[in-house]
Amino acid sequence: MPPKKAATEETKNNVVAFGRVRKNLKMGCVGLPNVGKSSLFNLLTEQSAAAENYPFCTIEPNEARCAVPDARYDFLCDIWKPPSMYPAYLQVTDIAGLIKGASQGEGLGNAFLSHIQAVDGMFHIVRAFDNDEVLHVDDSIDPTRDLSKFFSFVCDTIQSELCKKDLDILAKTIISEEATVRKAGGKFKMNPLFPSTTTKIKAMLEQDKPVRDGTWTSAEIELINEKMQLITTKPVIYLVNLTMKDYIRQKSKYLPHIAKWVTEHGGLPRDVIPFSVEFEEKIHSFKDDPAALEAFMKDIKVKSRLEKIITEGFTKLGLQYYFTAGEKEIRCWTIPRGCLAPQAAGAIHGDFERGFIKAEVVAYQDFHDLCEGAKSMGPIKAAGKYRQEGKTYTVQDGDIVHFQFNVAPKK
Incomplete structure (x- = not known):
């Protein structure tokens, strides 16, 4: 030991x-x-x-x-x-x-x-x-x-x-x-x-x-x-x-x-x-006029910083998210960094955490590189990038996850 x-x-x-x-x-x-x-x-x-x-x-x-x-x-x-x-x-x-x-x-x-x-x-x-x-x-x-x-x-x-x-x-x-x-x-x-x-x-x-x-x-x-x-x-x-x-x-x-x-x-x-609030408000004023925005931004080398402010704030709080993806819904599920698979499943529903069996996981980048523009997980599985993880798996930012769980019926 x-x-x-x-x-x-x-x-x-x-x-x-x-x-x-x-x-x-x-x-x-x-x-x-x-x-x-x-x-x-x-x-x-x-x-x-x-x-x-x-x-x-x-x-x-x-x-x-x-x-x-x-x-x-x-x-x-x-x-x-x-x-x-x-x-x-x-x-x-x-x-x-x-x-x-x-x-x-x-x-x-x-x-x-x-x-x-x-x-x-x-x-x-x-x-x-x-x-x-x-x-x-x-x-x-x-x-x-x-x-x-x-x-x-x-x-x-x-x-x-x-x-x-x-x-x-x-x-x-x-x-x-x-x-x-x-x-x-x-x-x-x-x-x-x-x-x-x-x-x-x-x-x-x-x-x-x-x-x-x-x-x-x-x-x-x-x-x-x-x-x-x-x-x-x-x-x-x-x-x-x-x-x-x-x-x-x-x-x-x-x-x-x-x-x-x-x-x-x-x-x-x-x-x-x-x-710059002044710069951001100027860009926002063109939200309904794409042509005017393009003309304004033509010779400007800087971009809006709002996206960076949001993502840095989210990261600073120690947050990340994983994806669930399917025909009916794409959703980001926010979890703390370092979250284990059962607790990550609990972000969807408490029953998922209590009855956790396993997680089927593919890293986003692997899916992006191998999916060939299609919804199928076939190419990802063929490449060995679709894996099963247990209770000790630490969910990574951007994982695409499908949970399997078992919930005992209520008495």
Whole structure:
């Protein structure tokens, strides 16, 4: 028998390990007032959420969903042409702007913080353009300062507000856990990791450092997920709102500073996505006039970034999907990454998980390369790419799956 792994084993890339293990996770659009949150939300979801030019135009969070673009899904739909087609969706929430002092009731105060607590990841929109006609909460434009207000520990910043909220959550969790142990009278014992983990979290938060930037073992992450709903464990994608001119020429005096700040504060280069609300709204205005859109895009080398924003948000939440394909329906079934076959079957129906027997699987790329433009699995089977998998199989993104299950009749 192999030796057990040490309890102190480090977990790398643990951002997606934090949070709820569910298929309907949400990304929230957050940032300072008047940076383009509601305008982006409208573009992503084709909704009509208010987007006026004054702080706190959005009070109650707007929620909608947007289809995840995928050429694989489009290919399968073109092959089968079924009457029912269901893509994967990203749930998006538009949240009011946050200002300094939220934890003391400034702006929308703790209501805002509770709205962030209700989502699973954040699109942090940063305004990186000068326009006197658009109000700014601090009456000047400085994206690196705006980022600091959300994520760093400089002088009562928004990051400090989030860390203060998490400190409050942590304190209540500790009190509750200690009270449970006392009331149990020895029948319930505290998790041995609890004191050391909470001490580590407290030390980070008191320095205004997000919990997600720490190095955690899988056991510690499991404990945090079970006992606490911390805001600063949530993954973040930084969306930098440029002018249409800057976006088209792919240059901005602010971008290098923003990219440097993000990488210095635990982020990756891919976590920064430059885009332009102005450019996206211009493209959207041509939605009913393909000829005008073609003329506008003729000499422009850049494309819309909405698809990238959606797919990166979906991936950042640790989500993926598999396909079921047939004459009646093509559907994407959203599951967490690392999901085993029985749990993946449960995304369709709980009975499928309980009565799971096996999964018949073909990787999307194998089907694409071997199907010869037809619906038949014959060529795939002939090539040995159609396989049967059991309960220990980890479903991969883009798998085409047919489940076999057995459900005992109800008594």
